Amino acid sequence: MRFKRPAFARSIRNKLLAGFVLTTIIIAGIICYVTSTSYRAKIIERYEYVGMGITSTIANRLNGDQIMRYLNAGEPDGYYDIVLDEINTTQEQFDALYIYVCIPEENDVLYIWSDHFSGEETIGFTTGYAQGGKEWMQGRLYGREDELLKFVDDPVFGQIATAAYPVHNSQGRPVALVCVDFLVDQINTEVLTMNLIIVTCVFTLMLIFIVVYSTFANRHLVRPIEKLTTAAKELTENLDKDHAYKSDIHTQDELEELSLAFEKMDVELRDYIDQNMNITAAQERINADLDTAANIQESQLPSTFPAFPGRYDFDIYASMTPAKTVGGDFYDFFLVDEDHLALVMADVSGKGIPASLFMMISKLLIQSRVMMGESPAEALNNTNAQLMQNNAAHQFVTVWLAVIDLKTGKGIAANAGHEHPAIRRANGKYELVVYKHSPPVATMKRMKFKEHEFELFPGDSLFVYTDGVAEATDSNNELYGAERMLEALNKNPDAKPKEILKNVMDGIDEFVKDAEQFDDITMLSITYNGPDATKPEEPEASEDEQETGN
Amino acid sequence: MEFKTTKEDTKLTVAIAGRLDTLSAPDLEKGLEPELAGITDLVLDLKDLEYISSAGLRVLLGLAQVMEKQGNMKVTNPGDAVMDVFSVTGFDDILNIE
Structure with missing residues (x-):
């Protein structure tokens, strides 16, 4: 007789698999979170490094006194054009969004150089501060701000990271800031790409594992258990036959032990039943004797x-x-x-x-x-x-x-x-x-x-x-x-x-x-x-x- | 059936209560057997005995035969129902009833 599994029962293999998939998802999540966080930190560190490199290099080579003159006269000259060329070259070289030299004033940012002046925009062009930009820029100018990168959400470009370095005049006073803007939306894209790679790898490994594990579980867990289940169900039916359970599970673990114990139990059960049958037979003989005695006794009475x-x-x-x-x-x-x-x-x-x-x-x-x-x-x-x-x-x-x-x-x-x-x-x-x-x-x-x-x-x-x-x-x-x-x-x-x-x-x-x-x-x-x-x-x-x- | 034994030196008093019949008589027989060694006076107090059947009489007879060898046995306070059984069965001639 084939043992029919009740409808509600789930395979132990499926349960283990479900547990494994859940564990894998949790582990993949943790890996993604940790790598994303550290990757992001690494990238920010890199932008800080590059940003500081660009701005400090330009700032150290700029003549602070000249900047003050451009501010007062407002007319570009040969030096101005050389610096602008350098700024443009550097912008292309480092794939920066913008590179500019500016003076953070009371209400506006006043530009001296910029790689993106267009039309009539020139020295003295002003724009407003981005959210929180004023404190940071002034802080950088006067050397009281440690945050090397400032992140700003721009409605047109998306997230922008800005690095800045002050330019000093001959008296050693800070007069302007060299700034570089990087478009950092790519950070998120890169993190996402990396996570996708991780998830793909993990789940591919998981699939391979599941196939291997299923085969293993079938052979070493599910089938032995099914064998034992069938043997247990058939035990009572086979008790009157000379058909004792013979263990053929060789998993060398608890299941094999259980199977051997089952084999022993079957033998002992048969012995016990034999004994019981002998006792019953003896009891029946006694009863038969009693009946005979009763017959003899009864026959004594007329x-x-x-x-x-x-x-x-x-x-x-x-x-x-x-x-x-x-x-x-x-x-x-x-x-x-x-x-x-x-x-x-x-x-x-x-x-x-x-x-x-x-x-x-x-x-x-x-x-x-x-x-x-x-x-x-x-x-x-x-x-x-x-x-x-x-x-x-x-x-x-x-x-x-x-x-x-x-x-x-x-x-x-x-x-x-x-x-x-x-x-x-x-x-x-x-x-x-x-x-x-x-x-x-x-x-x-x-x-x-x-x-x-x-x-x-x-x-x-x-x-x-x-x-x-x-x-x-x-x-x-x-x-x-x-x-x-x-x-x-x-x-x-x-x-x-x-x-x-x-x-x-x-x-x-x-x-x-x-x-x-x-x-x-x-x-x-x-x-x-x-x-x-x-x-x-x-x-x-x-x-x-x-x-x-x- | 319940019984209670009281021992003073070599005198054993057994108070038997309830029904002493086929079912309970073996309990009394087995219960008293180990107590009898060295006893010279056995007193059976039947004040609370309600009923005695032939199986109960058999236990009493067994006790009487054991005590015949090692001393005396006395039966005290049998109720009317029990006394009737004793007289019908002639046990009043065998037992020392007070």
């Missing part, structure tokens, strides 16, 4: 109904609903001989496999003792003695055990710490038979259990159960209780044993609702019909059956 086809002197039904897979409750019923029926209801303390093992032993011991002809108390005495021989887990079992003579309805029962049975006399209601019980089986050595006699008459019913019934708990921790159990029993007291059990179970289900079942729920119900009972005509109608029994 569960075929009707249990004694062809016998109509009693009707019996029993059920066990374990809370865990295997429980500690059990019931049992069996014929000791043709006329004697044994009934067992028991509850082993605790839950799970330990309880179920104890239950199996208890059940077999009780059954074999009773089958040997022992009375309920004798059977429990001997069972107790055998269970107490090895009982490291302090387990015990509550047992209600009865043997009924089916011919007479007379019975003997022993109650070793078990719940009170419920009895229902013919046409009456179910009620609890409350009496003092013996302690549970396997609590003390050499126990002597008590037993008592009872009698069932045709139509009478017995209901025995474990504490899972009375102690069924709802989500508020409230107990179902014996009262509610009796209510369920008496909902239809004439019901046959199977329905009686269903009525109680329904009552419990309705009470506990969704709460988890904590204890095994085991019940047994028997209706005694008397020795003369015959097959009921209406098998569904229990009333008829009882009437027949009577």
Whole structure:
């Protein structure tokens, strides 16, 4: 599967490139600014040098006294023309805008020589000062101005730089200024040209770098990351296959390290999953064993109904609903001989496999003792003695055990710490038979259990159960209780044993609702019909059956 | 279920409160096991015990069997509900209840 990159995602390469372009622009800007500034300074320095050279050379060769005479007489002579020629030559030679000799007066500048006199302009021609020009020119004349160049924005020519040097007379007094004007718009043009060259160079280099860098980034950054991304996406899909990630990134940096770590992780993950599968398999085996144990346990309890086809002197039904897979409750019923029926209801303390093992032993011991002809108390005495021989887990079992003579309805029962049975006399209601019980089986050595006699008459019913019934708990921790159990029993007291059990179970289900079942729920119900009972005509109608029994 | 132990020399008093059932009984069993060494008198105060199930009885029986070897065990102040369980199950014959 090809990993689709989400629409919002940007390539790491593009991000790095964007960062690089931005950095380049900033660096180019800084280079341009620094070179422009220093270049401009250099050029100004050059103009200062040339300007000072021209003006000082001319000024030093001029006769200051002669200038005063031109000012007074106003007529040019031979000397004047020689100087003018020199000025014109110098102007051409140095590509200056203007060269002139002038006297900065109070309001105007008065010219003596100028290379650009035209028409009637001659000695004594005046112009106004440019902005700020007066202070500077007078300053230069009297030697109190250090600024060598004066920049002026001329509306016709653009920016002009002026250099000036004073001419002294024979008394050593300054009388005039030699000035040279340079058109310096070219400075800006030159700086601009230089910046263009710089920018072009930088961006050409950047383009070359980007191409090289992109190739590098693709090979050493983007593709390895994409490989890892694909591997990570495919990891979960390939886990069940023998297809571990093999690192083929050789960037010799963190990415290769990551790739190797990923390879290691894949291997470890597979190991972990293998282990987990083994554990799960082991767990499943245990569960299967538990199920088998539950089946074995269940098969120990008589569960075929009707249990004694062809016998109509009693009707019996029993059920066990374990809370865990295997429980500690059990019931049992069996014929000791043709006329004697044994009934067992028991509850082993605790839950799970330990309880179920104890239950199996208890059940077999009780059954074999009773089958040997022992009375309920004798059977429990001997069972107790055998269970107490090895009982490291302090387990015990509550047992209600009865043997009924089916011919007479007379019975003997022993109650070793078990719940009170419920009895229902013919046409009456179910009620609890409350009496003092013996302690549970396997609590003390050499126990002597008590037993008592009872009698069932045709139509009478017995209901025995474990504490899972009375102690069924709802989500508020409230107990179902014996009262509610009796209510369920008496909902239809004439019901046959199977329905009686269903009525109680329904009552419990309705009470506990969704709460988890904590204890095994085991019940047994028997209706005694008397020795003369015959097959009921209406098998569904229990009333008829009882009437027949009577 | 909650329990609190008080030890004086070789006498250990355990006050048990709440519900001692399938879920909580193992906690009590495990909690008391290390405390029992050298104890000659064990007193279980059940004044605040609301309910005891067969799993709880099993823990009490285990304690009684341990104490049978090393001293005495006494159960005090069981409430009516707990006492009913003791008498129905015949545990009142096994335990020394006061």
